Amino acid sequence: MKERKPKIVLYDVSELDLLPSRTATFTLEAALDRLAPHYGEYAEIDSLYALAGWQEKLKMFSRMYRYNSKLVQLIKCHFIPSWEDAGYEALYGNLPENIKLSFTNTPDNRFEYNKKQYLNKLVKLTQAEGIKLIFIYSPQYSNDRLAAIDEIKKIAQNNHILFLDFSHTPELMSPSFFKDKRHLNDTGARKFSALLANTLLNESLSANL
DSSP, X not given: OOOXXXXXXXXXXXXXXXXXXXXXXXXXXXXXXXXXXXXXXXXXXXXXHHHTOHHHHHHTTOHHHHTTTOHHHHHHHHHSOOOOBTTBOOOOOOOOTTOOXXXXXXXXXOOXXXXXXXXXXXXXXXXXXXXXXXXXXXXXXXXXEXXXXXXXHHHHHHTTOEEEEOTTOXXXXXXXXXXXXXXXXXXXXXXXXXXXXXXXXXXXXXXXX
16 A cells, blocks of 8 residues: 655654653653564664664564553553544543643753654654744643743744744633643633634635645
């Protein structure tokens, strides 16, 4: 079957794309682990493991290593799949109406080197394939100013990548649209999706995306 190449890639950026992770879920190793079963199928995936060092690349020759610790997960997902709607998993509930916007200033720029390498790898790959890459910073119920996001904006600017910042969009800054300070609930997600679609449509008309 002939592989299809996307014309546009929308990438939802986060400070975790550059900062060292405090939990196992968002480490670079965890992200690579999810791709392990597909090693050897796509040159792009193989090249990501090459960035991790020759030791990791050597380990990937073992299929047992690729599926290590995944047996229980595979069985669970097969027999007890999570409910979703074409990939969309809705969140319900909302923040208290009287909650105040938080503010965090993080001038620390001690980014994880390999994470920055991988983000630049994504940029180079899409450019080489003639794919339009767009960075999107989704809404969050805070007034945070994060050094990592500023750095991602610099990467976007240096590579002529469109950066759509919805993090503090006024019409979405209501507790009724958020499940928690970092995640929109179903109502907020649908409102944001409509806003994003309209923005992309306007951008396509003006810039021929």
